[in-house]
Amino acid sequence: MKLAFIIRDLGHGGAQRQLSILTAGLVREGHEVSVLHFYGGPFESSLREAGVKTLCIGKKSRWDLLGFFFRLIKAARSVRPEVIHGYLAESNLMALFLKPFCGFPRVVWGVRDSQTDAHLWGTLGKLSFRLNCLLARFADVIICNSKAGRDYYLARSYPAQKTHVVPNGIDTERFQPRARSSGFSPSVFGLVGRLSPMKDHATFLKAAALVPNARFVIVGSGDEGYAKQMRELATSLGVQVEWLPSQSDMPSVYATFDCLVNSSAFGEGFSNAIGEAMACGVPCIASDVGDSAWIIGNQSQIFPAGDHEALAKCMREFKPSETRSRIVSEFSIDRLIERTSCLLGKKVLWITTGLGSGGAEMMLAQLVNGLPKLQHVVVSLTAGGKHAASLPNVHSLDMPAGKPTLSAMWKLFRLIRREKPDVLMGWMYHGCLVASLAKFMRLKQVPMIWNIRQSLYDLKLEKRGSAMVIRALAWLSWLPKRITYNSQLSSQQHEAIGYAKSKTQLIANGFDLAKWKPDVKRVFQLVPNELENSFYIGRFGRHAPMKDYPTFIEAAKLIHAKHPETRFIIVGAETESLDVPLFITVLGERHDLPELTASLNIAVSSSAFGEGFPNVVGEAMACAVPVVATDIGDTRWVMGEAGRLVPPRDPQALAKACLEILDSGLTQDLAARKRIERHFSLTSVLGQFESLITSEGTQKIEGTEATLLTSHISPLTSH
DSSP: OEEEEEESOOSSSHHHHHHHHHHHHHHHTTOEEEEEESSOOTHHHHHHHTTOEEEEOOOOSTTOOHHHHHHHHHHHHHHOOSEEEEESHHHHHHHHHHGGGTTSOEEEEEEOOSSOOGGGSOHHHHHHHHHHHHHGGGOSEEEESSHHHHHHHHTTTOOGGGEEEOOOOBOTTTSOOOOOSSOOOSEEEEEESOBSGGGOHHHHHHHHTTOOSEEEEEEOOBOHHHHHHHHHHHHHHTOOEEEEOOOSOHHHHHTTOSEEEEOOOSOOSSOHHHHHHHHTTOOEEEESSTTHHHHHOOGGGEEOTTOHHHHHHHHHTOOOOOOHHHHHHHSBHHHHHHHHHHHHSOEEEEEESOOSSSHHHHHHHHHHHHOTTSEEEEEESSSOOTTGGGSSSEEEOOOOTTOOOHHHHHHHHHHHHHHOOSEEEEEHHHHHHHHHHHHHHOSSOOOEEEEEOSOOSOGGGSOHHHHHHHHHHHHHTTSSSEEEESSHHHHHHHHHTTOOGGGEEEOOOOBOTTTSOOOSSOOSOSSTTOOTTOEEEEEESOSOGGGOHHHHHHHHHHHHHHOTTEEEEEESTTGGGOOOOTTEEEEESOSOHHHHHHTOSEEEEOOOSOOSSOHHHHHHHHTTOOEEEESOTTHHHHHTTSSEEEOTTOHHHHHHHHHHHHHHOOOOOHHHHHHHHHHOBHHHHHHHHHHHHHOOSOOOOOOOOGGGGGSOOOOOOOO
16 A cells, blocks of 8 residues: 655654654555655654655744645655555644545544643644544544553544554564673662653652662653752652663663663553563563553552552562563564554455355455454444354444345445445345445445355245345446456356356355364264264255255165264254254254364265355365265365265265265375365465455456466456
């Protein structure tokens, strides 16, 4: 993406340092990043070295407003940004004002404080603060670097649904544990921070007077009057303190500490000193101000602000502990870039029929959770569903099945206007139809993708309402930028009834190979009182006519007649209503399918029609379980040379294939696992969807052969 950051200056400061770290990381991620600044500063050279384009607007004076703004517009338009990201109050306003002059890109605000001192500012400063509070609702995303900052600004009318927390990133390469630089025997407690009442050095000194046999160091520069007061206080308390000015080599300073103390009284957001010290392996004690408790992660090392006796108690009971791993996992530069990229990435609005237990719903959940660099909003036409809890930012229109309502459409309209998606994704037939309606609800033209998740043998086999939707989509198929299918047969069937062939994109389903894997031994009983030499044949899938459970049950009777030790397992939603003999166990809907599948000796798919890409077949193959399946949809393509194919609605053929496997000796089908690894891994599918959503320009689609699995992904542009 093309990202433009705006900041007042590039001088020494925490915000400038974080901007430098962040933009360099975004460049490494492949983004085109520019920084527009009012004045220069020492960080300008490091930004350029990292590949960040810098443009100095050259603000001449406080009242250089009109000319400055025209120069800013010219600079911003020259980089053609997709996102304008302000950094601090003045820059946030500039980013918002630039929006109509730069083609209406998304505007992101950066908030770097947790308690502003705007009452001390001049007229322009106070006006800036009030304007920020008034206009915050017009920003697309607001990023605070602390939870405390978010809470502070939410109380001042910032919109909660747009305001997010991305904590600072600590340079864990620079801040690493070092050998202690001197052999002090008493514990050394250090305080790092500018000399300011906000840091509350007085509480630190009063606590130090209550902690015998310890050494104390204060590092920082600032107001000389305040510094003199603190030195006089230390003398009156009889506390020996080593006073050091601000240091450039802070890792060496932290190496002299046994513990860092942060005694701030107010105004603390994200304390870089705490994060840096912990990255150097130094434990920390801090007042309960800002995000200190969150960063440290140990409540026993937190004390009430201003309570010197509680601080002294923490210092006396201090014990060395491991700290670096928490910073690396939660507050590293990599985490900063990952979290920011997610909020800056394109916003994708998925509209799906439902979030139940089917294969299409599972694939949607895997895509949303597997593409963290994109922002996701999921809209379900119907309420609830198995996957609803596992997905972020889910909204339900609460429509009765197949019955759109005016209230649902109004809810969708408000959601579209609020979220302002960059890409619309229709998922399954009804989701595609509603996505087409949503496209007209968005003033800005956005690309739309339809995702068809089943094959289409005969419209007479579909419900009347579904058949009407399928026909309507054929007439509307000129609207989407792409129509993805998860099977070759499905694309051909839909093109035959009028779906635009030029829009076709084939992306098969993908399987999480860490989740679906072979199990060399059954670690639990599938059914009570099983025989020691029992074989297990399973049929997994919801109870629906297309799954053809009667054929499976008839085949099971034939198999049991020759192998009475065989047990049969049925798993799926609404299967409890099936009438089955005693040797078939119906487990209903389950949430441990990978373990159940890996424990089978044979997996069966008996579908009679409607299968596009059969997930149960691929899942069993990934678990190296031999498969017997009907030749429906793209089952033949998925299986390749693995397993056995039989005609649909033929219980004798299905039973014969299973008996051949039983009689030949049961072994794991490792060739099937390798085929899934090679052609149908989730990693490959995630990459294809990400490219489809994020790419720019246009590219011709070359047809629907199986080679399209790894072919070029045609990119999206606005109409």
